[in-house]
Amino acid sequence: MPQPLLQVRNLTTRFNTERGRLTAVDQVSFDIDPGETVAIVGESGSGKSVTALSIMRLIPTPPGRIESGEAIFEGTDLFKLDEGAMRGVRGNTIAMIFQEPMSSLNPALTVGMQVAEPLNLHRGSPWAKAMDQAKALLGRVRIPDAASRLASYPHQYSGGMRQRVMIAMALACQPRLIIADEPTTALDVTVQAQILDLLKELTRETGSSLLLITHDLGIVARYADRVAVMYGGRIVETAPAIELYKRPRHPYTLGLMASIPRLDSDAGRPLVPIEGQPPDLAQLPAGCAFSPRCRIATDPCRMSRPPLVRVAENHSRACFNDVPA
Amino acid sequence: MTSRLNGAAAAHAPPTATAPPDEILRVENLKVHFPLMKGAVVRRQVGTIKAVDGVSFALNRGDTLGLVGESGCGKSTTGLAVLRMAEPTSGRIVFEGRDITGYDKTRMRPVRRRMQMVYQDPYGSLNPRMKVRTIIGEPLRVHGLAGDEGSYRHRVDELMAMVGLLPDMAERYPHEFSGGQRQRIGIARALALEPSLLICDEPVSALDVSIQAQVVNLFMDLQERLALTYIFIAHDLAVVRHISDRIAVMYLGRIVEIAGRDDLYKRPLHPYTEALLAAIPVADPEIEARRPRAIVKGEVPSALKPPPGCRFHPRCPKAMERCKTVDPPLSDLGGGRAVACHLHSAGGA
Numbered sequence: 001m002p003q004p005l006l007q008v009r010n011l012t013t014r015f016n017t018e019r020g021r022l023t024a025v026d027q028v029s030f031d032i033d034p035g036e037t038v039a040i041v042g043e044s045g046s047g048k049s050v051t052a053l054s055i056m057r058l059i060p061t062p063p064g065r066i067e068s069g070e071a072i073f074e075g076t077d078l079f080k081l082d083e084g085a086m087r088g089v090r091g092n093t094i095a096m097i098f099q100e101p102m103s104s105l106n107p108a109l110t111v112g113m114q115v116a117e118p119l120n121l122h123r124g125s126p127w128a129k130a131m132d133q134a135k136a137l138l139g140r141v142r143i144p145d146a147a148s149r150l151a152s153y154p155h156q157y158s159g160g161m162r163q164r165v166m167i168a169m170a171l172a173c174q175p176r177l178i179i180a181d182e183p184t185t186a187l188d189v190t191v192q193a194q195i196l197d198l199l200k201e202l203t204r205e206t207g208s209s210l211l212l213i214t215h216d217l218g219i220v221a222r223y224a225d226r227v228a229v230m231y232g233g234r235i236v237e238t239a240p241a242i243e244l245y246k247r248p249r250h251p252y253t254l255g256l257m258a259s260i261p262r263l264d265s266d267a268g269r270p271l272v273p274i275e276g277q278p279p280d281l282a283q284l285p286a287g288c289a290f291s292p293r294c295r296i297a298t299d300p301c302r303m304s305r306p307p308l309v310r311v312a313e314n315h316s317r318a319c320f321n322d323v324p325a
Numbered sequence: 326m327t328s329r330l331n332g333a334a335a336a337h338a339p340p341t342a343t344a345p346p347d348e349i350l351r352v353e354n355l356k357v358h359f360p361l362m363k364g365a366v367v368r369r370q371v372g373t374i375k376a377v378d379g380v381s382f383a384l385n386r387g388d389t390l391g392l393v394g395e396s397g398c399g400k401s402t403t404g405l406a407v408l409r410m411a412e413p414t415s416g417r418i419v420f421e422g423r424d425i426t427g428y429d430k431t432r433m434r435p436v437r438r439r440m441q442m443v444y445q446d447p448y449g450s451l452n453p454r455m456k457v458r459t460i461i462g463e464p465l466r467v468h469g470l471a472g473d474e475g476s477y478r479h480r481v482d483e484l485m486a487m488v489g490l491l492p493d494m495a496e497r498y499p500h501e502f503s504g505g506q507r508q509r510i511g512i513a514r515a516l517a518l519e520p521s522l523l524i525c526d527e528p529v530s531a532l533d534v535s536i537q538a539q540v541v542n543l544f545m546d547l548q549e550r551l552a553l554t555y556i557f558i559a560h561d562l563a564v565v566r567h568i569s570d571r572i573a574v575m576y577l578g579r580i581v582e583i584a585g586r587d588d589l590y591k592r593p594l595h596p597y598t599e600a601l602l603a604a605i606p607v608a609d610p611e612i613e614a615r616r617p618r619a620i621v622k623g624e625v626p627s628a629l630k631p632p633p634g635c636r637f638h639p640r641c642p643k644a645m646e647r648c649k650t651v652d653p654p655l656s657d658l659g660g661g662r663a664v665a666c667h668l669h670s671a672g673g674a
């Protein structure tokens with residue numbers, strides 16, 4: 001067994017809000033192996049983005065705070081690093097790609113400078129050399145005519161091209177791990193496929209791992225090796241992708257699969273929605289966060305939170321009841 | 326299935342006198358162009374954005390027409406033009422037997438009662454200072470149909486029940502509701518005037534996955550109970566397939582393919598339709614591993630300068646010489662299908 005590249009253990013992140021203290025991420029643990037693509041899937045408020053931001057130590061403090069846990073990356077606990085050392089990790093060995101490329105790119109700097117910056121910062125490449133490397137990187141993410149586009153500004157790029165620039169920046173220092181938080185949600189479907197295919201291909205080439213944060217079960221099916229499903233700040237089920245889709249063992253996962261229309265299913269098949277509303281993190285029930293919406297919830301579900309337990313090889317879930325397949 | 330029409334046939338069909346009785350809406354060669362102005366002191370027109378550029382379709386009562394395409398294809402503008410909330414540059418809109426294209430505000434008023442809109446953003450489309458009761462009942466007051474207080478309250482309660490909201494929610498404000506409940510409020514408001522046609526512009530795309538199915542099912546229930554006709558505008562082809570009888574695929578202001586739901590998904594004819602379908606991942610890793618991937622190059626060009634010839638040719642994997650110069654018309658293939666592609670033009674254009 002290879003040593004995992006990243007081990008997240010018991011991560012808990014809380015926010016102080018006007019409505020009280022809420023636990024956005026609650027005792028989350030998972031591993032990412034070298035070269036592996038792991039997807040965290042969940043709806044708004046499930047804690048998937050906060051998990052990613054916690055690993056990068058980008059939680060705004062206050063109001064947020066990483067309360068406890070470890071994130072062991074290549075043998076070092078990221079949560080124990082001082083801010084200077086953490087800055088040496090971000091964009092270097094761990095890179096992040098955000099949903100909205102326009103708000104993550106600096107509108108006042110040329111694209112070339114922004115792609116070259118991590119090389120200058122982390123690798124000490126002189127600017128002239130870094131710009132040369134930036135040109136090569138833009139070529140790798142298939143930006144046509146890269147040489148002449150180095151001097152352009154982000155607003156002169158289309159949405160898809162901006163996300164390619166973000167990927168080029170992320171790849172600049174050959175990171176071991178790329179975290180992509182809803183990288184294509186803002187893009188058109190044909191462009192979405194281009195960008196994710198490119199990202200997958202490049203991580204395969206460089207052997208880096210990918211942590212993909214998404215709400216889209218189709219994207220997970222197409223690109224992920226392993227999946228963690230989050231609900232109300234917790235991982236409720238985790239398994240290899242093929243296993244999860246074939247044998248979902250948590251009622252929420254099962255509910256999600258029944259509620260989405262699929263291009264390949266019988267079009268007349270009625271959708272079976274999950275009743276009720278997503279949980280309010282400020283008013284989570286005492287028991288399982290999904291219990292108010294769960295069709296098979298019993299009294300124990302409403303009293304205490306089910307722990308994540310192994311049900312098969314590499315397959316865990318947090319549910320007290322047997323789930324009908 | 327009652328669907329029958331397609332764009333090309335509609336464009337040549339005789340006027341409304343002979344329109345079939347079950348036809349509720351006919352759009353003929355609709356164009357919506359926006360001038361692009363420049364200069365702060367001396368304003369001059371420097372270009373034209375052809376948001377909708379020659380769209381024709383017809384819709385039968387009780388049917389759902391899906392309008393799909395990527396951003397900038399003109400699907401939303403088409404919806405707004407049918408409601409006359411965007412001014413058509415040319416073309417005809419015939420609704421319930423009347424040509425409403427030239428109607429002024431006063432003449433549109435009674436027509437508006439018959440067609441309503443459901444918007445994408447359930448946060449931006451509800452007035453945060455109004456109670457839910459006032460929001461849902463406002464169309465009744467605006468059109469002078471509120472009646473006395475008792476019947477008004479009764480009607481609002483009825484509308485709320487229809488969309489699955491509880492009566493005690495009437496005295497609350499929009500911010501107290503989740504996205505899915507807000508969308509229900511928007512639907513109840515749209516139904517207040519008993520319209521026959523609902524234009525739904527991305528009505529579920531802002532909602533969480535688990536909530537989307539609730540709202541899609543509500544739309545389908547309401548259609549059955551109230552015999553509603555829908556134009557369902559969305560970019561999510563899986564949702565559109567689920568709810569629509571017929572689907573029109575738009576690209577840069579034009580319909581490139583229109584067909585019955587099953588025909589379109591089982592046997593797409595236009596290379597763009599094919600590419601759209603291939604781009605959407607299916608929620609099953611084993612199927613995904615086997616699926617062919619027809620990825621198109623590049624992105625949608627600017628509607629300011631659409632490419633010459635077929636507008637899709639720069640991205641088309643099957644483009645031929647003539648596609649660069651000759652714009653393929655939407656040609657009727659029979660069986661309710663029409664496609665604008667040189668590969669499928671009936672008898673050659």
